[in-house]
Amino acid sequence: MRAVTVTPGVPDSLRLVNDWPEPAPEEGAILVEALAVGVCGTDHEIVAGEYGEAPPGQERLVLGHESLGRVLEDPTGTLQPGDLVAGVVRHPDPVPCANCAVDEWDMCRNGRYTEHGIKGLAGFARERWRLQPKFAVGLDPALASVGMLLEPASVVAKAWDHIERIGLRAEWKPKSVLITGAGPIGLLAALLGSQRELSVHVLDRNTSGPKPDLVRALGATYHTSSVTELDLSPDVVIECTGAPTVVLDAMCKAAPTGIVCLTGVSSGGRTINFDAGALNRELVLENNVVFGSVNAGRRHWDLAAEALAQADQSWLTSLITRRVPVLDYREAYARTGEDIKAVLDFTQ
Template identity: 80%
Template sequence: MGSVRAVSVTAGVPNSLRLEDDHPEPATEEGAILVEALAVGICGTDHEIIAGEFGIAQPGTDSLVMGHESLGRVLEDPTGTLQPGDLVAGIVRHPDPVPCTNCAVGEWDMCRNGQYTEHGIKMLPGFARDRWRVQPRFAVGLDPALTDVGMLLEPTSVVAKAWDHIERIGHRAEWKPQTVLVTGAGPVGLLAALLASQRGLVVHVLDRATSGPKPELVAALGATYHAVPVNQLDIEPDIVIEATGAPRVVLDVMCKAAPTGIVCLAGVSSGGRTMDFDAGALNRALVLENNVVFGSVNANRRHWDLAAQALARADRAWLGSLITRRVPVSGYAEAYTPTSDDIKVVLDFTA
């Protein structure tokens, strides 16, 4: 073996993305399970890292190997947790070393001191390399039928956590939700709609796109697609999952939820924008209608397992339709250059 190809950046340096042909083999300290990479998914966090706005280098170097939406096949596992040939993804976040009260019980997605580490994002090498290693407790086995779409597990885990927390909050009282509004039809929004449809709920998805694959993907779930402002919708959703991060949309969905409604903010705003808004009216509505607004990000092992189950139940063709471009590693620069028609772009290590 000797060396691997790896897509990396110099952390904090804009436009330093590169393909290394002689990156060292993954160190055994990274984990006992050796994995051959099949693909990595690309998302907005990757674009922020490439722009130098985000990302922390691996200790002892100024570099960071990219890739946190992983999919691979087990080459060897001396622990017996998985078998050679098994399909596997690696959990992105690792608990902080203190550990805080949440990390100590496996809830690293709720880390209280911010000292967690993350593959391809913060201090841990990512999965965009020919081979990588993972510890058994951070290795998630996947249904063999997910070979072409298993890199969707990471964004699905984020959505599975959002649904887990929505349901926990909902059971504060008698709760029989019927209608869900998802704002944003990117990967997170569409996967949120998928999990809503799997729950038998009436699903509405709002996005700006009026052409392209998004309306058809929503319709294929049996959901209703909207391309109008939130305040023009003639629905009063029991649950809202906000996946755009657009400040206007964030504020509008808080006002749109039904009494005792739950609004989950899953999109991250860039900040720096101000607007006139009646905060008093919002406060009055939230209090008098017993509404809840909360933020959700990342996922722990329980959510990754729930996500794997959700993908195994989903229509494979529908999942495959989320992937709008598959690019070989040799075309890495093209893969990491977003286009307006993208939903999910995948860097293919098998091509």
């Protein structure tokens, strides 16, 4: 069968292999036919050789962690043949740590977790794959063309879940959220903010293209100024760019008792002048919280599936700016600077 693979750590090793082995039964009882995989910045970095880890004893890693497939067989009865399904990316470590032991693998404490298409597990960019039932997330049939958005939506669902848990420390009735960055994570964060009936503000540097209209279609407000220039004191800030200046400005922007969630990952290697004392004073005197969030647990995948099923399907479809057939796989993994979400399509 066909599979899109790389040799981890080796730039320009992206290859379509036509005789990749069928998934081993040990991978899981549920056999799935691939429909599509989404492509994100993590994939670009792995293709560039910056990181990635093949399964034990293998030289190449199958890419793809934003999955969408259709069940071919499930002898466990968890799903039915024909059901849409996505695979949870992270699996618990073998020790396991205290969190992995209770299936909170997104909060792994010793770093020995594995991840499909990233770290130690074959990804979903292959024509067939297998899942264990607890890592198989069934999807509403209406999501047949956009279900690969579930993985980034699960990251956002976790962020909102943890924001709301932190909010329970006091009487807290948030009214507004500022989201920095209008990529897939930022736009999906805005979607979940609008579903919570908050006043949603999205900041991004793009002044043209589809992003402003996508934000406005949610009933949200689109901004292109700097964070410091915004006339806002949001109760919640979700930072999705990882840009150091934006991160630090966002940390200072929240209202008293506000919560700032950092989801963007900075590349590092850059220093900027910043008054750390002023930041400390503001966080302490205003009872603000800043925390980081990455990956997602099973409950977040389920919450994300509910959120996508409730969303306007035409809006979700608009997030996908390119659908690329498998034979043209290199195009799917090429950075264009104009994409919101590129998708590798296994049905073409």
